[in-house]
Amino acid sequence: MTTIPVALGARSYEVAIAAGALDEAGTRLAAYAPRGRLIVVTDETVAAAWLPAFAAALDAAAIAHLPIVLPPGEASKSWAVLETLVDRLLDLGVERSDHVVALGGGVIGDLVGFACSIVKRGCGFVQVPTTLLAQVDSSVGGKTAINTRAGKNLVGSFHQPAHVLIDPLVLETLPPRELAAGYAEVVKYGLIDDALFFDWLEANGGALLAGDIRLRAHAIAHSVAAKARIVAADERETAGVRALLNLGHTFGHALEAETGFSNRLLHGEAVACGMALAFRFSAERGLCDPADAERVARHLAAAGLPTTMAAAGVEAGGDVLVAHMAHDKKRTGGRLPFLLARGIGGTFVASDVDLGDVVAFLDAERAACPTA
Ligand code: NAD
Ligand code: GLY
Numbered sequence: 001m002t003t004i005p006v007a008l009g010a011r012s013y014e015v016a017i018a019a020g021a022l023d024e025a026g027t028r029l030a031a032y033a034p035r036g037r038l039i040v041v042t043d044e045t046v047a048a049a050w051l052p053a054f055a056a057a058l059d060a061a062a063i064a065h066l067p068i069v070l071p072p073g074e075a076s077k078s079w080a081v082l083e084t085l086v087d088r089l090l091d092l093g094v095e096r097s098d099h100v101v102a103l104g105g106g107v108i109g110d111l112v113g114f115a116c117s118i119v120k121r122g123c124g125f126v127q128v129p130t131t132l133l134a135q136v137d138s139s140v141g142g143k144t145a146i147n148t149r150a151g152k153n154l155v156g157s158f159h160q161p162a163h164v165l166i167d168p169l170v171l172e173t174l175p176p177r178e179l180a181a182g183y184a185e186v187v188k189y190g191l192i193d194d195a196l197f198f199d200w201l202e203a204n205g206g207a208l209l210a211g212d213i214r215l216r217a218h219a220i221a222h223s224v225a226a227k228a229r230i231v232a233a234d235e236r237e238t239a240g241v242r243a244l245l246n247l248g249h250t251f252g253h254a255l256e257a258e259t260g261f262s263n264r265l266l267h268g269e270a271v272a273c274g275m276a277l278a279f280r281f282s283a284e285r286g287l288c289d290p291a292d293a294e295r296v297a298r299h300l301a302a303a304g305l306p307t308t309m310a311a312a313g314v315e316a317g318g319d320v321l322v323a324h325m326a327h328d329k330k331r332t333g334g335r336l337p338f339l340l341a342r343g344i345g346g347t348f349v350a351s352d353v354d355l356g357d358v359v360a361f362l363d364a365e366r367a368a369c370p371t372a
Contacts, residue, residue: 002221006140007232011160015140015224019213021167025054025128026061028165032099032126037064039092041085041112042103043072046130049173054103054128066092070108074261077111077146077153085115089123099124099162105131105178106138106267110156113144117159127164131174132182132216133268135166136189136223137245141231151327152253152261158236166224168216176209180304181268183209184248184275186219187300189226191275192244195345197222202299209303240349247339247347248274251281254324255309258316265312272305273312281361282340292343309362310371318362322355 001018016028029038038058042051047069058065068088070076089100102112102125109127116125127139145156171179183205190198201208201219208215227245234241252267252274259265265273279293297307306312314321325336338353 002217004221004224004228006160006228008160008235011142011235013161013163015164015166015228017166017168017217017221017224019167019169019217021165022050022053022128022170023057025057025165026059026063029058029099029101029126029163030061030063032124032162033063034097035095036062037066038101039066039068039089039094039098040101040103041068041070041108043070043076043105043108045072046104046108050103050130050170068092070111072107074107074147076107079146079148082111082115082146085111086119089115089119094119094123096120096123099126101126101128102139102161103128103130104134105129106134109134109138110143110145110153113142113159113161114146114156117144117157122159124162125159127161129164129166130170132171132179132220133185134182135168135171135220136182137185137227139164139166140224140227141242142235147261152256164224166220168213168220171216172211176304177266178268179209181266181272183303184268184272184300184305186223187296187303188245188247188271188275189223191279191296191341191344192226192247192347193345194226195343197226198299198344202295205299205303243337243349244339244347247341248272248276248278250274250325250336250338251277251321254321255312255314257324257327258314258321259312265306265314269306269312272300272303273307273309276300276307277309277362277365278339279341280365281338281358282342284361285340285357288341288343288346292341296344308369309365310369313371315366315371317366318359321362322359325358326355 004015129139142160145153248271252270256270276297282288283290283293
């Protein structure tokens with residue numbers, strides 16, 4: 001078992017990672033079930049694959065479990081499903097001292113975290129993430145949200161979990177496309193400030209994606225440690241540190257918006273393409289060696305991820321994409337911060353980017369690699 005602390009004073013918690021951890025969930029989560037029961041929120045897909053094993057582990061520790069099973073997919077991060085969830089939690093008599101379990105991917109984690117931040121003015125929750133994306137990113141750090149008419153993740157809160165329990169074995173049932181999308185977020189940590197980790201991923205990424213459990217556990221622990229460091233330094237994204245986690249997200253957000261935040265382009269796929277674009281844009285501005293940009297794109301493409309707008313299925317021109325970016329919540333004070341790179345492991349926040357340059361860059365990208 002690898003245990004990684006997230007140091008946030010009174011809101012500190014641990015992330016525990018071990019192959020087989022799900023089977024020990026009863027003993028590992030007993031401290032969060034003082035009334036001898038746990039409400040477990042999950043989605044239908046995860047329920048079919050993993051709820052029986054999770055429930056059996058709670059049974060073995062004599063912890064009663066009350067499941068709430070929601071529809072899978074991004075559409076569940078909505079006012080309507082939030083209302084359903086909050087009503088169900090209240091019907092089950094949730095108390096502030098309870099810890100609700102979020103068993104699922106980033107959708108369940110974000111939704112349950114938000115519900116727990118408002119129900120009874122805030123109750124506890126525990127993350128048991130079941131996608132690679134959720135294991136290396138969304139389950140740690142306390143960002144919670146739902147989507148609204150105005151856009152994605154625009155209503156939410158910072159509400160830290162009390163504990164995160166990660167079992168890499170649950171990834172066995174994850175579709176390869178979802179696995180690759182989560183892998184983009186793993187690569188992100190190498191690109192932000194850890195060139196040695198990127199080297200390691202180049203050497204081991206193929207075997208990791210093919211199913212090597214030891215490599216998966218190592219990459220998850222390394223990623224969680226990176227995220228924990230960043231969150232501890234800048235919990236509310238006000239000090240310019242946590243913003244580094246948005247590498248690839250400004251370009252990626254525009255691609256997601258253009259594809260309707262749908263299965264046409266998964267979040268991690270958009271981030272992968274966004275990171276490749278951010279590196280090529282950095283190279284074009286003379287900030288980074290073009291060879292680094294090529295290396296990044298080669299590694300992401302080898303993982304089956306899109307690295308051009310054409311591969312992401314986006315035909316829009318630069319002006320349309322920049323308009324999507326300007327609509328993004330990460331805009332502050334009328335300016336759009338961009339995450340650019342001086343090389344692999346050398347990401348920084350640039351606030352002096354001329355949006356006209358971005359439009360021209362994206363138009364040139366489109367011309368260089370037209371959609372079929
Ligand atoms: P998801 O939760 O929709 O999961 C993807 C799909 O995989 C779903 O259909 C789900 O049912 C299925 N699934 C989950 N675990 C499975 C398993 N073990 N086996 C088989 N199927 C499984 O998507 P995601 O990629 O995990 O998360 C995306 C969400 O995370 C987005 O809403 C995004 O905004 C959010 N996010 C939040 C943060 C944060 O810091 N809070 C960070 C990144 C992303
Ligand atoms: N995934 C971005 C963050 O947690 O800040």
